[in-house]
Structure formats: C-alpha cells, structure tokens
Amino acid sequence: MLSQEKEVSEEVLPQKGEHLLSHQISAWTQDPGSGNQPNGGQLIQLNAPKLSSKPLPTTIHGQAPSAKVYPPGTAGFRYWNTASALRRGSDYWGKLLPGITWQMGKTLPIDLDFGVDLNAYYDRVGLKFFHATVAGRTVFSCESPDVVCHEQGHAVLDAIKPQLWDAASIEAGAFHESFGDISSILCALQLQSLRIAVLGETDGNLYRSSRLSRLAEQLGWAIRQDFPTAVDADCLRNAVNSFFYRDPNTIPSSGPANTLTSEPHSFSRVFTGAFFEGLAGMFKLRTDQDEENLLQVSLDMGKILVTAIRNAAVVPAFFSQIAVNMIQAANLQFASINYGQALRSAFVRHGILSPATTTITAITEPRSMADGNENDATELPKMNLSVKEYDLGVDEIVVHAAIATSRFEVAGAALSMGSLDMPSHEDTAKSFVEDLLRRGRLKIDSITNKKNRGMAITRPNAPDTHETYTHELREENGSVILRRIRIDCGFTC
Numbered sequence: 046m047l048s049q050e051k052e053v054s055e056e057v058l059p060q061k062g063e064h065l066l067s068h069q070i071s072a073w074t075q076d077p078g079s080g081n082q083p084n085g086g087q088l089i090q091l092n093a094p095k096l097s098s099k100p101l102p103t104t105i106h107g108q109a110p111s112a113k114v115y116p117p118g119t120a121g122f123r124y125w126n127t128a129s130a131l132r133r134g135s136d137y138w139g140k141l142l143p144g145i146t147w148q149m150g151k152t153l154p155i156d157l158d159f160g161v162d163l164n165a166y167y168d169r170v171g172l173k174f175f176h177a178t179v180a181g182r183t184v185f186s187c188e189s190p191d192v193v194c195h196e197q198g199h200a201v202l203d204a205i206k207p208q209l210w211d212a213a214s215i216e217a218g219a220f221h222e223s224f225g226d227i228s229s230i231l232c233a234l235q236l237q238s239l240r241i242a243v244l245g246e247t248d249g250n251l252y253r254s255s256r257l258s259r260l261a262e263q264l265g266w267a268i269r270q271d272f273p274t275a276v277d278a279d280c281l282r283n284a285v286n287s288f289f290y291r292d293p294n295t296i297p298s299s300g301p302a303n304t305l306t307s308e309p310h311s312f313s314r315v316f317t318g319a320f321f322e323g324l325a326g327m328f329k330l331r332t333d334q335d336e337e338n339l340l341q342v343s344l345d346m347g348k349i350l351v352t353a354i355r356n357a358a359v360v361p362a363f364f365s366q367i368a369v370n371m372i373q374a375a376n377l378q379f380a381s382i383n384y385g386q387a388l389r390s391a392f393v394r395h396g397i398l399s400p401a402t403t404t405i406t407a408i409t410e411p412r413s414m415a416d417g418n419e420n421d422a423t424e425l426p427k428m429n430l431s432v433k434e435y436d437l438g439v440d441e442i443v444v445h446a447a448i449a450t451s452r453f454e455v456a457g458a459a460l461s462m463g464s465l466d467m468p469s470h471e472d473t474a475k476s477f478v479e480d481l482l483r484r485g486r487l488k489i490d491s492i493t494n495k496k497n498r499g500m501a502i503t504r505p506n507a508p509d510t511h512e513t514y515t516h517e518l519r520e521e522n523g524s525v526i527l528r529r530i531r532i533d534c535g536f537t538c
C-alpha cells in the first residue's frame with residue numbers, strides 16, 4: 046500500500062455568510078487508488094463546501110452528516126469527499142459559463158449509492174453513483190473525485206450543448222466522454238496541492254503519464270480484477286496516449302483497451318489525448334513552469350474550450366470541428382501567446398486535423414455569443430432512417446442527425462496523407478444505430494412485439510437491478526424515434 050500524504054489546506058475558503066459551515070472535512074485530491082492498486086492517493090483537508098450556493102448548485106439526496114473529518118471508507122467521508130469534488134466542479138465551470146443552468150433546472154440532484162454496479166451515470170434527472178465488491182474490497186464510484194467530476198462534466202456539457210444528447214453520431218457521444226475526463230483533469234488542477242504534486246512527479250513536463258493523466262485508478266483496478274484487458278494497466282483511462290484518429294464508423298465496436306474502438310469511452314481517448322498534449326504545449330509556452338502558471342493554463346484552456354463548444358457545429362467529424370474552433374478561440378482570446386500553435390500541433394499529432402489544414406477557412410461568418418443560430422438549438426434536425434434489415438418490428442425510425450451547417454470545412458487526417466472525406470450524416474446515423482445494437486445498448490421493448498423480441502441484443506453481465514441501456518426506441522406522435530435515456534459510464538462487458 047502506498048503511503049497517504051496528509052495535508053491541511055486553505056484551498057476552499059469559506060464564502061461570505063458561510064462561517065457556520067467552515068468546519069474542516071477530509072477528501073481525496075483525485076482518486077483513492079494509485080496505479081494498479083486500490084489503495085493510496087492523497088488526502089486533503091478542506092473547509093466544508095456549500096452545495097446550494099451559486100454557480101451551478103447541486104444537492105446530495107439524504108441527510109448530510111455533520112461536517113467533520115471522517116476516515117476514508119465511512120459514509121461521512123464519502124458524503125464530504127463527493128461534496129467537495131462537486132463544489133470544485135461547479136465553481137470551475139460556473140465561472141467560465143456565467144448564467145448557465147442545469148438541463149433539469151436550478152439544482153443538480155446526486156445519488157451517492159444507487160445500487161450494485163461498477164458504474165456511474167447521468168440521465169438528465171441527476172447523477173447516480175454505485176458500489177460493488179471486487180476481490181473482497183467494496184469500491185464506491187462516488188469516492189473518486191475523478192469519477193465525480195467526470196459525471197458532473199456530462200451535466201455541464203449537456204447544459205452548454207443540449208444538441209449532443211440525442212445526436213445519432215458516435216463521435217458526438219465520444220466527445221461527451223472526453224469532456225467528462227477533461228472535466229476531471231481541469232477541476233483537479235484547481236487544487237494547489239495537486240498542481241505541486243504533478244509538477245514534482247513529471248519534473249515540470251506535463252506531457253507524461255502522471256496522477257493527473259491517469260483517470261479513475263481505483264475504478265480501473267476494480268474492473269481489471271474481472272476483465273484484465275478492458276482497461277489500462279494502471280488506471281481506467283490515460284490522457285497521455287498515442288491514439289490516432291480513425292473514422293469511428295469504420296472501426297470495431299469492441300476490443301481490448303490497447304486498441305481503438307467505436308465504444309464512446311474508447312474513442313473519446315483520441316480527443317482527450319490531443320487535449321492533454323495541447324494543455325502541456327500551452328503550459329510550456331508560459332514564462333515559468335510553476336504551479337501558478339499551471340493554474341492559469343487550466344483557466345485559459347477552460348475559456349478556449351467552452352467558446353469552441355458553443356461555436357462548433359454538430360457535424361459527423363465533430364472532433365475536428367471542436368479542434369478548429371479551439372484554435373480560433375485561442376488565437377482571438379490569447380493573441381499575445383501562441384496557444385493556437387500548441388493546440389494545432391496536438392490535434393495534428395493525434396490525427397484530428399490533417400497537417401494539410403494549414404489555413405482554416407470558415408464557411409460561415411463568426412458570430413457573437415448573443416446571436417441565435419442552429420448551434421444554440423436544443424435538438425438537431427430530425428431525419429428518417431431505414432432499419433428494416435434489423436427486424437426490430439419497425440421499418441423506419443426517426444433520428445436526430447449530425448446535419449448542422451459546418452462552420453469549418455475540416456475532417457480528420459487520413460492514414461496515408463491528406464484528410465478523410467467527411468462521412469455523410471446518413472451513414473453516420475446508420476452506423477450509430479448499428480453500433481448501439483452490436484454493443485447491446487439499444488432498448489427496443491417498448492416498440493417490439495413478441496415475434497421481434499428475440500432480435501434484441503442482450504448482455505449476460507447486464508445488471509438485474511437497474512437499466513444500463515443508453516438509448517431506446519420510443520413512440521412519439523405516431524413515429525418511432527431514437528432517444529437517449531442516459532450517458533452510462535460504467536463497465537458492462
């Protein structure tokens with residue numbers, strides 16, 4: 046077992062009128078595990094956070110235990126550990142997105158323990174966390190700030206870009222997962238102790254595997270006990286990776302963790318890898334590679350990212366669209382420092398942009414934030430899609446297609462040279478539906494009859510206590526429509 050550093054920090058200062066809540070609580074800085082160990086990690090003591098405060102209030106179901114330092118493994122620890130991660134995420138994203146509200150209203154509800162599973166999900170009702178016992182050890186997904194900030198990231202992105210929720214596009218779903226991991230990384234960087242630790246661990250060179258790049262080490266350990274090739278050797282996913290972009294409609298739906306598949310968490314690693322390399326490149330451009338500059342880069346990156354997401358059109362090659370919008374935002378918002386080049390280099394090195402994308406041509410005019418246009422719509426345009434060959438009991442369904450007018454004419458890099466052809470929105474939607482079927486994530490019960498029930502693809506390891514489908518076919522206004530139910534972040538083989 047690795048030693049657990051203990052420290053006292055003033056990182057969460059009490060807000061005005063919060064003096065009654067300024068009791069100290071204990072939490073993990075990032076993750077309770079370390080590498081291929083379920084133990085370890087760094088404990089920190091913080092002032093008790095107030096979840097109901099703006100920006101982006103949250104609430105945890107059930108009675109709050111009194112605010113004090115509890116030992117890890119207790120319900121009191123889990124409550125305050127989760128609360129401090131939620132507050133950090135709400136403060137970080139809320140300051141970058143003034144006035145933004147959750148999809149479900151003013152407050153985001155949280156269930157700390159929704160049942161038995163190695164899982165956590167966001168379902169537009171709230172965030173749900175689970176527990177499971179593996180190799181004699183019970184792992185609670187809410188005990189990991191990495192997992193908490195990842196789930197909260199889904200809710201934040203849904204607030205910024207609700208169109209992505211129902212998008213019939215593998216790449217849109219994968220971007221949601223990447224944003225979750227980016228949220229874990231950027232929120233962790235708001236802790237001074239983490240910044241100091243990661244700079245010490247990497248000798249100031251951020252683009253190295255470290256506690257910052259290794260996401261959800263303990264949950265990764267738990268999954269690895271039963272499914273050794275399903276996750277990385279020392280974490281759930283690592284943001285320092287060399288995955289190169291492929292058209293997600295042309296790669297397998299499943300595979301071991303060292304291969305790239307169209308499964309959203311697997312494919313998300315291409316974007317997360319480029320993001321992390323870009324972050325490291327931006328940090329290198331700063332005058333000093335110290336913790337203050339690392340904090341500044343994390344704030345600058347957040348500003349660039351939310352501007353890009355707001356401006357990006359939801360098209361089949363969505364990673365490339367986000368990438369060019371990030372470069373443009375960096376060039377406009379940070380003209381005195383060459384963040385744009387650091388970002389472009391990272392996106393080219395991961396194949397999200399082709400090296401031939403030397404000049405970026407907008408095919409529509411840039412807009413101000415206040416302008417209303419298709420990028421602000423809550424849903425993508427609907428399209429009819431033939432699904433006759435799957436014998437689901439219906440010949441045609443309605444999907445929300447990645448059909449928005451592209452602001453930038455870019456696509457990912459081809460494996461030989463130049464750029465890939467942008468896939469059509471029809472092929473993208475069809476490939477998305479077939480991928481859901483292959484992975485057993487499409488619920489068809491509501492529209493199918495007895496004869497077709499055998500056509501559903503099932504998973505032997507799916508939990509009996511709760512659903513882990515991500516999508517369903519639903520009847521609405523006389524049509525059968527594909528709707529997302531939840532963004533499920535757990536592992537069911």
Ligand SMILES: [Zn+2]
Nearest residue numbers: 222225533534
């Ligand atoms: Zn997720």
